[in-house]
Amino acid sequence: MEALVRPIGSIETPYKKLNECPRNIEPNGPVCKLVISKDLIDGLYGLSVGQDILILYWFDNVDRNILQKHSKKTGEFSGVFALRSQNRPNPIGAAIVKIESIENESIYVKGLDCLSGTPLLDIKPAKFSEINR
Amino acid sequence: MEALVRPIGSIETPYKKLNECPRNIEPNGPVCKLVISKDLIDGLYGLSVGQDILILYWFDNVDRNILQKHSKKTGEFSGVFALRSQNRPNPIGAAIVKIESIENESIYVKGLDCLSGTPLLDIKPAKFSEINR
Numbered sequence: 090m091e092a093l094v095r096p097i098g099s100i101e102t103p104y105k106k107l108n109e110c111p112r113n114i115e116p117n118g119p120v121c122k123l124v125i126s127k128d129l130i131d132g133l134y135g136l137s138v139g140q141d142i143l144i145l146y147w148f149d150n151v152d153r154n155i156l157q158k159h160s161k162k163t164g165e166f167s168g169v170f171a172l173r174s175q176n177r178p179n180p181i182g183a184a185i186v187k188i189e190s191i192e193n194e195s196i197y198v199k200g201l202d203c204l205s206g207t208p209l210l211d212i213k214p215a216k217f218s219e220i221n222r
Numbered sequence: 223m224e225a226l227v228r229p230i231g232s233i234e235t236p237y238k239k240l241n242e243c244p245r246n247i248e249p250n251g252p253v254c255k256l257v258i259s260k261d262l263i264d265g266l267y268g269l270s271v272g273q274d275i276l277i278l279y280w281f282d283n284v285d286r287n288i289l290q291k292h293s294k295k296t297g298e299f300s301g302v303f304a305l306r307s308q309n310r311p312n313p314i315g316a317a318i319v320k321i322e323s324i325e326n327e328s329i330y331v332k333g334l335d336c337l338s339g340t341p342l343l344d345i346k347p348a349k350f351s352e353i354n355r
Contacts, residue, residue, distance in 0.1 A: 090341050091226050092280055094312045097303075114349075129311065131289040135304030145278070145314055147225055156264040170230075170345040171268030178262065179227045179343045181278055183316065208223050210312045212303040216247075 096208035097132070098125040098194075100146055102201050111202045112161060114184050118200025123209055125194045133212075136196070140188050141215035144198075147208040148180035182207075185215045229341035230265070231258040231327075233279060235334050244335045245294060247317050251333025256342055258327045266345075269329070273321050274348035277331075280341040281313035315340075318348045 101122040104110045155176040157168050169177040186198035234255040237243045288309040290301050302310040319331035
């Protein structure tokens with residue numbers, strides 16, 4: 090089985106280069122914009138300001154064959170499934186963020202850690218809240 | 223941009239038909255098994271029993287063109303990005319579950335809501351905990 094993912098839009102952040110990206114989501118970080126494709130706008134109906142959403146996005150240009158590496162955070166040697174590294178067989182990022190505002194085709198959130206232009210794959214109402222680790 | 227996802231393994235649950243699947247993750251539900259492909263086992267190194275993991279999986283045979291529908295939970299009419307419906311442009315499921323045990327190439331967890339045989343896309347250490355909604 091193989092399946093195709095297609096972006097539902099893209100993410101605008103202040104980061105143009107990988108070394109500018111913060112290592113983690115920053116709840117009070119800079120404002121970022123989720124720009125939804127015009128033909129999918131109807132899918133946003135029912136989302137509201139203040140709501141927590143789980144977003145999934147796609148890390149482009151990473152190494153999908155790496156299986157183990159040293160954690161940037163702890164230095165420990167681990168498998169990629171025990172790390173949040175972008176380099177993984179299916180490089181899908183996940184973040185829970187609060188909707189700051191909704192304007193036209195865009196949702197504004199804070200503190201994402203990815204490059205500007207990152208393809209957005211999905212938005213779901215969150216069932217989870219962040220815990221300290 | 224389009225990208226290919228390839229399963230890293232598959233999920234064994236007690237559910238053979240869609241109408242048997244619970245509507246949500248059940249923290250004390252039946253034991254389910256994440257079977258990892260033999261060539262990716264090294265990626266598990268560092269995961270441990272008791273740890274919360276975020277798993278991503280792929281809903282096969284769904285309608286990726288639906289943009290709005292009635293919530294099965296509340297009856298409300300909503301966009302798919304405001305729902306956890308399986309029918310969505312990129313049908314990726316997300317669940318946070320605790321590792322009950324690890325044996326050979328398999329991770330045992332509890333209470334997943336998907337069909338047996340569902341393709342598994344990713345395992346990440348969780349940064350989030352479930353909240354009541």
